[in-house]
Amino acid sequence: MTAIASAARAGMARGRIELRHTFTNVQDLWAYLFPAVVFTVVLYFMHGATVPGMNFQLSSMTLPSVLGMNIAFGGLVNLSQALVTEREDGTLLRAKAIPNGMIGYLVGKIVQVSGMILIGIVLVLVPGLFFANSVHFGASSVPTLLWVLVLGLLATMPLGAVIGSLIDSPRSMGLVMLPMMGLIAVSGVFYPITSLPSWLQHVGQSFPLYWVGLGMRSALLPDAMTAAEIGASWRTLETVGVLGAWAVVGLAVAPVVLRRMARRESGSSVAARREKALQRMPR
Amino acid sequence: MTVVSAALGSVHPVRATPEDAVLDVRDLRMRYGSTDVLKGVSFTASRGEVVALLGPNGAGKTTTIEILEGFRMRSAGEVRVLGQDPARGGEAWRARLGVVLQSWRDHAKWRVRELLAHLGSFYAEYSTDAIRRPWDTDELIETVGLTPHARKRVGGLSGGQRRRLDVAIGIVGRPELLFLDEPTAGFDPEARREFHDLVHRLSDDDETTILLTTHDLDEAEKLSDRILILGGGSIIADGSADELSRRMSTEAEVKWTRDGQRFVHATTEATEFVHKLFLQHGEQIRDLEVRRASLEDTYMTLVRQFEDRPGAGVPQDAKEGQR
Numbered sequence: 001m002t003a004i005a006s007a008a009r010a011g012m013a014r015g016r017i018e019l020r021h022t023f024t025n026v027q028d029l030w031a032y033l034f035p036a037v038v039f040t041v042v043l044y045f046m047h048g049a050t051v052p053g054m055n056f057q058l059s060s061m062t063l064p065s066v067l068g069m070n071i072a073f074g075g076l077v078n079l080s081q082a083l084v085t086e087r088e089d090g091t092l093l094r095a096k097a098i099p100n101g102m103i104g105y106l107v108g109k110i111v112q113v114s115g116m117i118l119i120g121i122v123l124v125l126v127p128g129l130f131f132a133n134s135v136h137f138g139a140s141s142v143p144t145l146l147w148v149l150v151l152g153l154l155a156t157m158p159l160g161a162v163i164g165s166l167i168d169s170p171r172s173m174g175l176v177m178l179p180m181m182g183l184i185a186v187s188g189v190f191y192p193i194t195s196l197p198s199w200l201q202h203v204g205q206s207f208p209l210y211w212v213g214l215g216m217r218s219a220l221l222p223d224a225m226t227a228a229e230i231g232a233s234w235r236t237l238e239t240v241g242v243l244g245a246w247a248v249v250g251l252a253v254a255p256v257v258l259r260r261m262a263r264r265e266s267g268s269s270v271a272a273r274r275e276k277a278l279q280r281m282p283r
Numbered sequence: 284m285t286v287v288s289a290a291l292g293s294v295h296p297v298r299a300t301p302e303d304a305v306l307d308v309r310d311l312r313m314r315y316g317s318t319d320v321l322k323g324v325s326f327t328a329s330r331g332e333v334v335a336l337l338g339p340n341g342a343g344k345t346t347t348i349e350i351l352e353g354f355r356m357r358s359a360g361e362v363r364v365l366g367q368d369p370a371r372g373g374e375a376w377r378a379r380l381g382v383v384l385q386s387w388r389d390h391a392k393w394r395v396r397e398l399l400a401h402l403g404s405f406y407a408e409y410s411t412d413a414i415r416r417p418w419d420t421d422e423l424i425e426t427v428g429l430t431p432h433a434r435k436r437v438g439g440l441s442g443g444q445r446r447r448l449d450v451a452i453g454i455v456g457r458p459e460l461l462f463l464d465e466p467t468a469g470f471d472p473e474a475r476r477e478f479h480d481l482v483h484r485l486s487d488d489d490e491t492t493i494l495l496t497t498h499d500l501d502e503a504e505k506l507s508d509r510i511l512i513l514g515g516g517s518i519i520a521d522g523s524a525d526e527l528s529r530r531m532s533t534e535a536e537v538k539w540t541r542d543g544q545r546f547v548h549a550t551t552e553a554t555e556f557v558h559k560l561f562l563q564h565g566e567q568i569r570d571l572e573v574r575r576a577s578l579e580d581t582y583m584t585l586v587r588q589f590e591d592r593p594g595a596g597v598p599q600d601a602k603e604g605q606r
Contacts, residue, residue, distance in 0.1 A: 094384060099456075
């Protein structure tokens with residue numbers, strides 16, 4: 001048990017180191033700043049408009065929804081992307097060759113991805129507040145923000161781990177991104193879900209994305225805004241229920257899939273992938 | 284890299300008995316679909332022994348090593364690695380192994396020292412009085428000759444420097460058994476020499492058992508106490524380079540000059556031939572040279588003999604793994 005605990009500690013250190021690395025190169029800094037700039041501009045253009053049929057600033061409604069999207073999207077995509085690329089480049093095989101290395105690797109990834117999402121949220125929230133004047137951001141919003149964040153990550157990261165284990169090459173990540181884009185459209189991020197046909201509402205409500213957004217809105221919007229939601233309520237219990245269910249299923253399935261994926265890793269499988277990737281490179 | 288003090292080419296003549304064997308492989312078999320990649324491989328290796336696994340591509344070298352590393356399930360056979368079945372080896376067993384992997388672009392954002400200190404931290408739990416784990420980071424960096432690059436990003440290292448880092452990662456836990464799959468591919472002659480010194484140091488000073496594969500026969504001859512040649516999925520030769528060439532009784536080449544004329548003669552009985560030569564011509568013999576068959580000659584003879592044998596279907600294009 002102590003070995004596992006110390007591997008988990010090493011994993012935390014790993015996560016912190018890798019998070020620090022994201023501040024040291026242009027590519028990662030761009031990945032932080034680009035969405036922050038885009039969403040700030042979007043919110044700027046929305047700040048004069050109102051929610052259809054209501055006297056409420058549109059940007060203030062969109063800001064919490066965008067934060068929710070960043071959590072759900074980030075948990076799923078960042079983790080699956082990391083698993084796919086780091087399996088291809090041999091990082092996972094290294095972890096496998098080291099005692100308890102897989103535990104350290106996974107803990108490290110969870111810490112790193114959580115940290116990246118937290119930073120991403122702050123980078124959208126802080127400038128966004130300037131153009132979303134009706135958002136109620138106070139001491140009382142913080143506890144709700146935190147539990148929605150934690151539950152949102154628990155619901156999406158195991159799912160990301162499963163997807164990352166099943167996809168065999170970084171070039172197949174598009175298979176994940178496309179349906180994710182569709183899901184954003186039906187999850188009430190930029191559009192109130194109530195204005196969609198009811199079958200699409202059902203689709204949206206069966207995935208974590210909608211519920212993380214709803215949770216974020218409940219944390220940052222005045223209660224009067226429940227009028228724009230399904231059932232005219234923040235449906236806190238349902239949020240906990242649906243996100244909790246996704247988390248339980250994900251945490252049950254992910255270890256099995258991860259173990260199966262890790263078992264197949266060997267020097268020759270990494271070498272074969274390297275060969276394939278090199279062949280694809282332009283000469 | 285520090286220079287080794289121990290004599291090069293030390294001999295370990297004692298064969299392992301099953302009790303003290305670090306590696307004990309009996310009738311190992313591997314089958315992918317309907318292709319038999321390994322058809323009954325058996326060998327042992329004892330503490331501090333350096334064993335080179337040679338063979339043409341597709342002979343099953345990588346498959347064998349990956350089974351021993353615990354990265355691949357075998358189809359049949361008895362395998363004991365450090366006394367345990369690698370298919371069921373736990374993390375404490377894993378801590379006693381070192382695997383040198385061919386890196387590509389992993390951990391590109393890490394700095395050399397940072398990465399070695401981090402990976403080493405996983406071994407601290409498995410330190411014993413006899414073997415202090417992990418290897419001190421700075422000492423390890425010095426040992427593999429990366430001190431000037433300790434603060435560099437891994438992604439910025441040259442190919443040769445990266446291979447040194449691969450070796451450092453492989454030995455950071457002070458392994459009792461080390462696997463090296465084509466360790467010096469991409470090394471320049473100097474780096475190769477330094478790497479050879481390191482291998483001798485590990486096996487002589489730390490009694491590390493080493494199993495390596497290589498295509499460089501000169502390297503195999505220099506480094507290993509014993510050579511195993513895999514052909515078509517089984518071991519076709521097992522012995523020191525000397526033993527193999529003697530067993531093959533390959534012809535030695537005798538060269539000399541007499542009366543300003545050059546002579547060359549190939550014979551399997553070089554000693555006897557030279558003796559007769561001197562009896563016959565005495566001091567007229569000048570510039571005598573006897574060149575015994577090199578490992579390369581022996582290897583080529585063995586592999587050809589094997590391939591010519593009727594029914595010895597060498598799977599020329601059998602991809603190791605990937606099925």
